[in-house]
Amino acid sequence: MLIPARMSEAEERRWVSVMLDKLAAQESRRLLGDSELTERAERLSAQYFEGRARPVSVRWVTNQNTRWGSCTPAEGSIRLSHRLQGMPEYVVDYVLVHELAHLLVPGHGPRFWRLLEAYPRTERARGYLEGVVAADRLPHLPVARAE
Ligand SMILES: [Zn+2]
Numbered sequence: 001m002l003i004p005a006r007m008s009e010a011e012e013r014r015w016v017s018v019m020l021d022k023l024a025a026q027e028s029r030r031l032l033g034d035s036e037l038t039e040r041a042e043r044l045s046a047q048y049f050e051g052r053a054r055p056v057s058v059r060w061v062t063n064q065n066t067r068w069g070s071c072t073p074a075e076g077s078i079r080l081s082h083r084l085q086g087m088p089e090y091v092v093d094y095v096l097v098h099e100l101a102h103l104l105v106p107g108h109g110p111r112f113w114r115l116l117e118a119y120p121r122t123e124r125a126r127g128y129l130e131g132v133v134a135a136d137r138l139p140h141l142p143v144a145r146a147e
Pocket of ligand 1: 098102107108
């Protein structure tokens with residue numbers, strides 16, 4: 001594994017964990033269709049929000065490169081960036097749970113994050129996504145561009 005010398009120890013640890021997660025994702029890669037995605041969101045709502053978030057449609061979109069997910073609460077629609085495809089399931093689930101929570105609470109205030117505490121891998125998933133963004137910005141990392 002190529003690790004740039006200027007990485008701090010914390011960055012290095014994060015980088016290694018991102019790469020391990022990537023490997024795990026490749027092993028268990030399976031693309032969900034939009035209807036499976038909607039079912040999955042319904043299950044997550046039942047599991048973490050007592051079914052209070054009611055997604056009507058959940059689908060992949062390819063025109064969303066700066067956000068991992070978005071939602072329109074009035075329509076109950078959730079969109080996930082295709083960039084999440086191939087990431088570990090717990091990361092995709094986190095983004096789904098995040099958007100489901102927005103069907104209940106707009107914005108990112110304390111009430112929102114209290115809802116997110118129900119999902120046990122929130123912190124890990126956020127770290128993974130931050131790692132992906134950081135890795136995209138690092139030059140000279142062939143491993144980050146391999147695909
Ligand atoms: Zn949000």
